[in-house]
Amino acid sequence: MKRKDKNTEQVILQTARKIFIQKGLAGARMQDIADQAGINKALVHYYFTSKNKLFDLVFEQEFGHFFANLATIISSDLPLFEKIENIVSLDIERMTQFPGLPNFVMNEMSRNPDVILKKLKKIPVNELLTGFQKQINTEFRKGNIRKISANQLLINIQSLCIFPFIARPMIKGLMQLDDKSYLAMIEKRKTEVAAFIIQAIKN
Amino acid sequence: MKRKDKNTEQVILQTARKIFIQKGLAGARMQDIADQAGINKALVHYYFTSKNKLFDLVFEQEFGHFFANLATIISSDLPLFEKIENIVSLDIERMTQFPGLPNFVMNEMSRNPDVILKKLKKIPVNELLTGFQKQINTEFRKGNIRKISANQLLINIQSLCIFPFIARPMIKGLMQLDDKSYLAMIEKRKTEVAAFIIQAIKN
DNA sequence: GAAAAAATTAACCATTTGGTTAAAATTTAT
DNA sequence: ATAAATTTTAACCAAATGGTTAATTTTTTC
Secondary structure, three states: OOOOOOOHHHHHHHHHHHHHHHHHHHHOOHHHHHHHHOOOHHHHHHHHOOHHHHHHHHHHHHHHHHHOOHHHHHOOOOOHHHHHHHHHHHHHHHHHHOOOHHHHHHHHHHHOHHHHHHHHOOOOHHHHHHHHHHHHHHHHHOOOEOOOOHHHHHHHHHHHHHHHHHOHHHHHHHHOOOHHHHHHHHHHHHHHHHHHHHHHHEO | OOOOOOOHHHHHHHHHHHHHHHHHHHHOOHHHHHHHHOOOHHHHHHHHOOHHHHHHHHHHHHHHHHHOOHHHHHOOOOOHHHHHHHHHHHHHHHHHHOOOHHHHHHHHHHHOHHHHHHHHOOOOHHHHHHHHHHHHHHHHHOOOEOOOOHHHHHHHHHHHHHHHHHOHHHHHHHHOOOHHHHHHHHHHHHHHHHHHHHHHHEO
């Protein structure tokens, strides 16, 4: 195994990501991570010092994916309905690309709210919400939409986009969908959810 | 500790529930359950045989809460909009009453989809969805609502009701809400979410 | 090519964990 | 009141776990 051909550190990280997402911090085993990475367990410690350190690193990366580009769209000059369409599209695409992500992030937020709070502080949420609320108020005054708070609207958008990924096994089970059907349904939601939301707020 | 005054089995069960909801199966420790129940660890094994057995029992009970009364409302003769209002109200009330429930159930569904599939098979979902779709079709033909599938509508309702509980720490962090403000916001959603949905499908 | 640095290995370690056991204590049944 | 049944206890157990160590191997540097 030559360093030029393979980067052991990266292999461990990818493997750890997969297992942490699947099993969570408590359920993941260092030996399993080593086995699946095809290395000796001591190497995990050599490169990452401890289970917690490795987990923190993985979580940092995954958490970054969660909010990727969202701020940019929310603060853009796009017309409101178009903005909603773009947020929905981006959210659903990202969750499709990283299917275990919402469960992973939500769990860790439950387990460890203080760490998350610290991370969230780095996001200029007030600015975003203020700008978004202004846009909403403008559209409301023009008579284009009904009254709604930026907070509630964003919660609704995220709810409609993310929950079906969290509830994937339940939805598949209840509605008797195989993977293909489930994914087709998710694909359809890209336009349907946006339309649902726009219709809900439209005057 | 007299049997007449306290039921050790129940105390263990309540404690286990709390800890399993908080830590999950892998993260919960039998010694912690015993400590918090104020008993000797061997007692947990005496009454419940193993960690897995105890967990299964707790999960069974919690899973029951998740779907409680939902089938009854969906299959009732209520007019569609009223039905939506009742589902939303019931969902939000139940999640307020059992705040850790959605995380707990969603996690276990991820971890153990086969077990969940088995449980879901006991719910007469096809009947429910068929009936609900009929009602929707009737309203659509009358020109009262837009076209939507029962599946997507139910997913949207559940998304809007449940996700804010799953994402509680994130919402609180991003929107800088304390517990009181968060709960006030949730209370408001009982009517707002129903109105949002009704508006989204109304013609 | 030799030395230094880095990566890898296999064995080992202390602690934790879920579970077991047998004795003691308590409750119930007669 | 005694015997039987049940509950509880404290000690113990084997395996699993995250982590450590020192030797060996490989790669990099000069």
